[in-house]
Amino acid sequence: MAPTLAQPFDDSSALVDFVINQGNGVKGLSEMGLKALPKQYIQPLEERMCMTNVQAQESIPIIDMSNWHSPEVAKSICEAASRWGFFQIVNHDVPVEVLENVKDATYKFFELPAEVKNNYSKDHSPSNNVRFGTSFTPQAEKALEWKDYLSLFYVSKEEAYALWPTVCREQVLDFMEKSEVVIKQLLQVLMKGLHVDEVDETKQSLLMGSMRTNLNYYPICPNPELTVGVGRHSDVSTLTILLQDEIGGLFVRGNDGDDWIHVPPIKGSLVINVGDALQIISNGKYRSVEHRVVANGSKNRISVPIFVNPRPGDIIGPLPELVEKGEKPIYKQVLYSDYVKHFFRKAHDGKKTIEFAEL
Numbered sequence: 077m078a079p080t081l082a083q084p085f086d087d088s089s090a091l092v093d094f095v096i097n098q099g100n101g102v103k104g105l106s107e108m109g110l111k112a113l114p115k116q117y118i119q120p121l122e123e124r125m126c127m128t129n130v131q132a133q134e135s136i137p138i139i140d141m142s143n144w145h146s147p148e149v150a151k152s153i154c155e156a157a158s159r160w161g162f163f164q165i166v167n168h169d170v171p172v173e174v175l176e177n178v179k180d181a182t183y184k185f186f187e188l189p190a191e192v193k194n195n196y197s198k199d200h201s202p203s204n205n206v207r208f209g210t211s212f213t214p215q216a217e218k219a220l221e222w223k224d225y226l227s228l229f230y231v232s233k234e235e236a237y238a239l240w241p242t243v244c245r246e247q248v249l250d251f252m253e254k255s256e257v258v259i260k261q262l263l264q265v266l267m268k269g270l271h272v273d274e275v276d277e278t279k280q281s282l283l284m285g286s287m288r289t290n291l292n293y294y295p296i297c298p299n300p301e302l303t304v305g306v307g308r309h310s311d312v313s314t315l316t317i318l319l320q321d322e323i324g325g326l327f328v329r330g331n332d333g334d335d336w337i338h339v340p341p342i343k344g345s346l347v348i349n350v351g352d353a354l355q356i357i358s359n360g361k362y363r364s365v366e367h368r369v370v371a372n373g374s375k376n377r378i379s380v381p382i383f384v385n386p387r388p389g390d391i392i393g394p395l396p397e398l399v400e401k402g403e404k405p406i407y408k409q410v411l412y413s414d415y416v417k418h419f420f421r422k423a424h425d426g427k428k429t430i431e432f433a434e435l
């Protein structure tokens with residue numbers, strides 16, 4: 077029986093069929109006008125956001141990039157990456173219209189009919205490099221997450237033109253291309269902070285040899301307090317460059333390890349965070365920090381992260397420059413694609429992914 081508002085889903089397989097197999101996603105559930113959250117999305121108490129754990133006085137650093145190569149700015153970037161793992165940048169070189177265009181394109185993609193979006197799902201997409209999905213890894217999760225996404229792994233412009241959805245491909249390509257300048261500035265400063273003065277081609281390729289952009293859509297949720305948009309995790313990237321809209325809802329783990337800090341939307345800014353790959357490469361000097369996204373009861377939210385990564389075939393481990401100076405390595409050498417597969421095969425579990433690389 078087709079789900080209706082009066083008779084939403086008779087069993088779990090009907091929900092999975094509607095949300096995952098038919099490509100309606102949580103956007104489809106939200107637009108049915110459900111009065112209550114389906115039980116599959118109810119998170120255990122300990123995974124729900126509790127406002128008493130929010131540190132309202134704290135905030136992650138906001139860094140003005142107009143003088144990015146000055147010693148003062150470089151120092152604040154390196155300090156933010158080691159202390160917070162997260163910061164926002166303003167006055168960077170990515171034009172504001174590029175940011176606006178990619179947000180509009182994200183809405184355009186999610187407004188497509190479910191059967192069109194479903195052509196990009198794991199079961200139907202012509203390539204693993206383009207994937208429309210919902211939640212994080214539904215087959216491994218006890219409770220699902222209230223998020224739909226399109227994930228685009230960049231290989232070449234030609235492949236993007238051939239495979240990526242027409243409604244968003246140019247805008248995503250433009251966002252990725254224009255962000256490269258700031259990514260290189262940040263990596264140069266961060267490497268200098270490790271006393272690695274030259275980022276040669278080999279190092280550049282290790283740090284930013286592959287890129288993936290996700291378009292995230294968090295629709296209005298009937299009981300936002302019972303679920304999550306994205307559960308606690310750290311990214312597996314080197315750096316993540318995140319564009320969020322004006323709604324808010326991203327929280328970052330505070331320095332004391334218990335509290336959460338909201339990342340307020342700032343028009344024209346980009347949120348930067350250190351991923352596990354950079355924590356490993358820097359032998360723990362720069363920290364990938366746990367973060368999560370809450371669901372919203374009255375507004376749809378979008379975000380567009382660019383995950384800047386090593387290439388899947390790269391071996392990552394603490395930089396030889398650090399170990400040669402006598403630093404004791406705390407991580408082993410791992411094949412990056414093995415690391416990423418380990419991340420994707422389990423539900424979000426905070427900072428646990430990095431244990432895969434610990435010595």
Ligand SMILES: COc1cc(/C=C/C(=O)SCCNC(=O)CCNC(=O)[C@H](O)C(C)(C)COP(=O)(O)OP(=O)(O)OC[C@H]2O[C@@H](n3cnc4c(N)ncnc43)[C@H](O)[C@@H]2OP(=O)(O)O)ccc1O
Binds near residue numbers: 204351386
């Ligand atoms: C989606 O919500 C998210 C995502 C994130 C992502 C954070 C990141 O940092 S993404 C950066 C990922 N790294 C790369 O893209 C590096 C380059 N790519 C690779 O190394 C490979 O493409 C691969 C990702 C390792 C996939 O390798 P492959 O050999 O093709 O193996 P598969 O069998 O296709 O995939 C393994 C396993 O992972 C699942 N998966 C793959 N890609 C994605 C994806 N984009 N989104 C979700 N899940 C993906 C796939 O389903 C497979 O699982 P099975 O159970 O089917 O075996 C952060 C937070 C979020 O909420």
Ligand SMILES: O=C(O)CCC(=O)C(=O)O
Binds near residue numbers: 318326
């Ligand atoms: O939507 C956000 O603000 C963050 C999403 C996120 O953490 C991710 O996609 O890895």
Ligand SMILES: [Fe+2]
Binds near residue numbers: 309311367
């Ligand atoms: Fe993330």
